[in-house]
Structure formats: structure tokens, C-alpha cells
Amino acid sequence: MATTTERPATPAPGRDPRDRRLGRERPVGGGELWLWLFMRVSGLLLLVLAMGHLVVMHLFETGAERIDFGFVATRWTSPFWRTWDWMLLMLALVHGINGLRNITLDYVKYPGARLVINVTTYVIGFVLMVLGTVVVVSFDPTKWGPVG
Amino acid sequence: MAVRSRKSTSDYGSLYKGHPGQWSWVFHRITGVAVILFLFMHVVDTALVGWGPEAYDKVVRAYANPIVHLLELGLVIAVWYHSVNGTKITLIDFFPRLTTRITALSIGSLVVFLLGAIPITVIMLGQTIDLWRA
Numbered sequence: 671m672a673t674t675t676e677r678p679a680t681p682a683p684g685r686d687p688r689d690r691r692l693g694r695e696r697p698v699g700g701g702e703l704w705l706w707l708f709m710r711v712s713g714l715l716l717l718v719l720a721m722g723h724l725v726v727m728h729l730f731e732t733g734a735e736r737i738d739f740g741f742v743a744t745r746w747t748s749p750f751w752r753t754w755d756w757m758l759l760m761l762a763l764v765h766g767i768n769g770l771r772n773i774t775l776d777y778v779k780y781p782g783a784r785l786v787i788n789v790t791t792y793v794i795g796f797v798l799m800v801l802g803t804v805v806v807v808s809f810d811p812t813k814w815g816p817v818g
Numbered sequence: 819m820a821v822r823s824r825k826s827t828s829d830y831g832s833l834y835k836g837h838p839g840q841w842s843w844v845f846h847r848i849t850g851v852a853v854i855l856f857l858f859m860h861v862v863d864t865a866l867v868g869w870g871p872e873a874y875d876k877v878v879r880a881y882a883n884p885i886v887h888l889l890e891l892g893l894v895i896a897v898w899y900h901s902v903n904g905t906k907i908t909l910i911d912f913f914p915r916l917t918t919r920i921t922a923l924s925i926g927s928l929v930v931f932l933l934g935a936i937p938i939t940v941i942m943l944g945q946t947i948d949l950w951r952a
Contacts (some may be wrong), residue, residue: 693914710908717901724894729938734890735882739871742864742884759861773847773932798861805868814870 705768719758729771743811752806759802767795839926849896855891855932885949891942895935902931 674810697703745751768792778784811817866874880886906927910916916923 674917692917694911694917695918696911708912710904713901713904713908721901722928724897728890728894729946730873731943731950735887735945737878737881739867739874742874744868762854762857763861766850766857769850770854773851780952794858798858799863802861806867809868811867 678729709765709768712761716765717762719754720762723758723802739811739814740817742809745818746806746809746811747817756803756806760799763795763799765804767791778805822844826871839920842906842924842927845899846907847904852896853900871904881900884946887942887946887949891939891946894938894942896935898938902927902934 697706727737747753771788774784774787774791777788833928863877906923910920910923915929
């Protein structure tokens with residue numbers, strides 16, 4: 671649908687029809703703009719981190735069925751995979767929790783309910799970040815015998 | 819906009835009467851919520867490695883089941899869809915001129931999605947059948 675004016679035929683909903691800027695709405699500034707940018711940048715990183723994780727863990731060989739304690743113990747002898755998994759953990763949780771926040775702000779009308787839902791997801795996210803970080807950093811399989 | 823005397827059936831088919839992009843928006847939300855809910859569980863089950871082989875192996879053995887494996891296929895497809903559509907959104911937002919090429923971009927992202935989804939489905943259905951026979 672090529673146009674010579676480089677302008678969509680109809681402006682985005684809620685936008686001033688005199689506004690001739692192209693593209694979708696985005697936050698004008700402050701924390702919301704940083705979150706908007708974070709969602710896109712982390713999304714591109716997660717495309718690599720999450721899809722790479724899924725291909726290696728779920729598509730290769732017999733998939734997730736080959737994963738057991740020994741598999742993780744061997745895999746996490748590599749600082750590369752520990753770093754990969756930790757980045758995936760943190761980026762996916764922040765990206766996902768902020769996505770849930772966007773949805774809450776769209777559909778939950780009452781400020782009190784919004785607060786309760788958002789704070790609940792922040793707490794879950796924080797607890798999982800701490801739990802995941804502690805395990806990824808401190809995991810030592812030799813406590814349960816030799817690795818390999 | 820014309821006022822209708824009664825609702826036609828099409829009024830119930832879709833929440834939004836706009837661009838096909840509305841559908842990709844709906845799927846983006848559904849797949850996003852599904853993936854984050856799975857992630858909540860997955861961080862906990864993976865963290866069990868910190869409690870030793872007995873605890874970890876007991877829990878991950880639950881994944882070695884053909885029904886769970888089909889859910890896993892759904893998860894991988896959901897992440898893939900969310901990735902491709904998210905990339906499309908990011909491209910449009912970082913390069914607003916692409917809004918004039920929205921149709922081409924939408925078809926392109928659908929093709930990329932299918933190019934990934936088909937081999938994923940073939941591989942994971944094969945794994946599911948192997949599990950079923952085992």
C-alpha cells in the first residue's frame with residue numbers, strides 16, 4: 671500500500687487528525703518512555719535468548735526429555751550457559767511483568783484493584799529473580815557427587 | 819458512521835472492526851500472558867536443581883509425557899509468534915515510515931512465523947510420538 675505522501679490514510683485512533691507524524695502512539699517521556707524502549711530492546715534480546723534456549727533445550731535430540739540433574743550439572747559447568755540462563759531469567763521476568771502491567775492498566779479500571787494486581791506481580795517477579803539468581807550463581811553439583 | 823437498526827452477525831465475530839493488525843495484537847497479548855505464566859512455574863521447577871538430583875529429577879520427569887509434550891509445543895509456538903510479531907512492532911516503532919508498508923510487513927511476518935512454526939511442529943510432534951511409543 672504505497673503512498674506518495676508517506677502518511678497513513680487515517681490517523682491512529684485517539685490521535686489529533688492534524689497530527690501528521692507517522693507511526694503508532696508512544697509515551698512522550700519519563701519512566702513510561704524508558705519502559706517502552708526497554709520492552710523493544712529486551713524483546714529483541716529475548717528473541718535470541720529465548721528462542722536459542724528453546725531450540726537447544728526442546729528441539730535438539732530428544733528435546734526436554736533428556737534433561738535431568740546430570741544434564742544441568744554438565745551444562746552449568748560452562749559460565750557461558752550460566753550467563754545466558756541468568757540474562758534470560760532477568761530479561762524475561764522484567765519484560766513479562768511489565769507486559770502484565772500494560773494489560774492491567776488497559777483492563778482494570780479501579781485504582782485499588784490495579785495496585786493490588788500490579789504489586790502482586792512485582793512481588794512474584796522479585797521473588798523469582800532472587801530465587802533464580804541464587805540458584806544460577808551458587809549451584810554446585812559436586813555436593814551430590816562427581817559431575818559427568 | 820452509519821447507525822445500524824440491528825446487530826449483524828459480524829458484530830459478534832470480532833471485538834475490533836479494524837485492521838487485521840488487531841488480530842496480531844490479540845495473539846500477542848494471549849501468547850505473552852501464556853508465556854509469563856509458564857515462566858513463573860518454570861523458574862521454580864528449575865530452581866529445584868539447588869535441592870539436589872532427587873528433588874529435581876522427580877519434578878522434571880513430569881515433562882516426559884505426551885500430553886505435556888503437546889503443551890510444550892504450544893509454548894514454543896507461542897514464544898515464536900510473540901518474537902516475530904514483537905519484532906514487527908519494534909520495526910514499525912523504530913522506523914515509523916514502515917507504517918506505509920504495513921501490509922507487506924504483516925504478510926512478511928506471517929511467512930517468517932510459518933517458516934519457523936512448521937519445522938518446530940514437525941520436530942516436536944515426532945518427539946511426542948516417540949514418547950507415546952516409549
